Amino acid sequence: MVRRVKPIFCTMLIFLFLISARSTESAPTVIYGVDFAGYAGGAVLPWLSAKGFVPKQDASNTRKVVYFDDEHDLVLATKTRAFALLLNEADVQGYSKIRIEWGVDIYPPGASYEKGVRAEAVMVYVFFGNERLASGSFLIPDSPYFIGLFLCESEPTGRAFTGRYYHAGGRFVCVDRPPPGELVTTEYPIAEAFTLLFGKSPAPVISGFGIAIDTNNAKGDGVAKAFVRKIEFVK
Numbered sequence: 001m002v003r004r005v006k007p008i009f010c011t012m013l014i015f016l017f018l019i020s021a022r023s024t025e026s027a028p029t030v031i032y033g034v035d036f037a038g039y040a041g042g043a044v045l046p047w048l049s050a051k052g053f054v055p056k057q058d059a060s061n062t063r064k065v066v067y068f069d070d071e072h073d074l075v076l077a078t079k080t081r082a083f084a085l086l087l088n089e090a091d092v093q094g095y096s097k098i099r100i101e102w103g104v105d106i107y108p109p110g111a112s113y114e115k116g117v118r119a120e121a122v123m124v125y126v127f128f129g130n131e132r133l134a135s136g137s138f139l140i141p142d143s144p145y146f147i148g149l150f151l152c153e154s155e156p157t158g159r160a161f162t163g164r165y166y167h168a169g170g171r172f173v174c175v176d177r178p179p180p181g182e183l184v185t186t187e188y189p190i191a192e193a194f195t196l197l198f199g200k201s202p203a204p205v206i207s208g209f210g211i212a213i214d215t216n217n218a219k220g221d222g223v224a225k226a227f228v229r230k231i232e233f234v235k
Contacts, residue, residue: 028099032092033232039069048074052088053211059084065213073227076122077106078215081222085125085212092206092233098190100124100149101229103183107153110219113161113172119218120150122226123172124211126190129204133169144207145169145198149188151176151226160197171197183229190233206233 034051044067045055058064064082068075076084104121111119125148132142143166152174160171173193178184194203209231215222 028097028234030232030234031095032090033230034088035230036069036074036228037072039071044068044074048086052090053086054088056085056087056210058082059086070227073229074211075105075225075227076211076213077225078213078222081216081218083212083214083216085210087208087210089208090206092209094235095206095233096189096191097234098124098126098149098186098188099230099232099234100186100188101183101231102151102186103178103181103227104151104153105180105225105227106223107180108215108218108222108224111153113152113155113174117217117219118163118172119215119222119224120152120213121215121224122211122213122228123148123150124228124231125149125209126206127208127210128194128206130207131204133166136165136167140165143169145194145204146171147190147193147197148172148212149175149186151178151184153177160193169198183227187234 039047045060064078064080065084066077066079102122107121108119110117125146128145130144132144134142146169148170150172154177155174157174157176160173163170163172175186175188176184191203195201211228213224213226215224218224
């Protein structure tokens with residue numbers, strides 16, 4: 001006797017197969033990533049150095065900036081007005097988006113790119129290619145194209161701002177406005193954004209990325225605090 005499968009059961013199997021295949025196809029492939037979990041103690045900057053980060057500007061000045069890890073997140077905070085950058089000269093190819101897990105505990109007082117008060121508790125810079133463009137000041141070094149993504153308290157999200165310098169090759173975009181203490185995941189189409197913002201296609205190889213905190217232009221005492229859990233570039 002031949003056992004026949006009921007049509008409705010066959011339909012369910014086909015549906016489940018299609019859903020499974022679709023989810024497999026759409027699953028993002030991580031090309032390069034940094035996870036800040038697993039800190040075993042000791043000085044934080046040497047631990048970050050092992051992950052490829054080099055401190056720039058005020059990043060190694062403990063009177064202005066402090067770093068620590070709370071088992072899951074890299075925490076960065078300013079004690080006063082400061083600009084600190086952790087630079088990672090990675091080589092990332094074949095990317096489409098960047099995904100960041102991060103949040104802000106204390107926003108810089110009065111920060112607003114829209115009002116000309118350029119300050120942020122956390123900024124992730126992404127640098128493109130090796131061509132160096134003029135900064136606009138002989139005192140400030142030239143830089144490759146870059147997009148700076150940050151979290152803001154009241155800024156319009158998705159809008160690209162220019163800074164005081166790097167008008168030709170730099171843009172700053174607030175990507176989310178989380179309340180203090182909340183962990184958020186940002187997924188941003190960084191390759192597409194490069195083409196839209198700078199009119200060049202395809203987007204060049206990513207030549208580096210960085211994590212910064214900048215309160216030099218903030219009002220008041222310049223205190224700010226933020227955290228980063230993970231940064232990933234996905235296909």
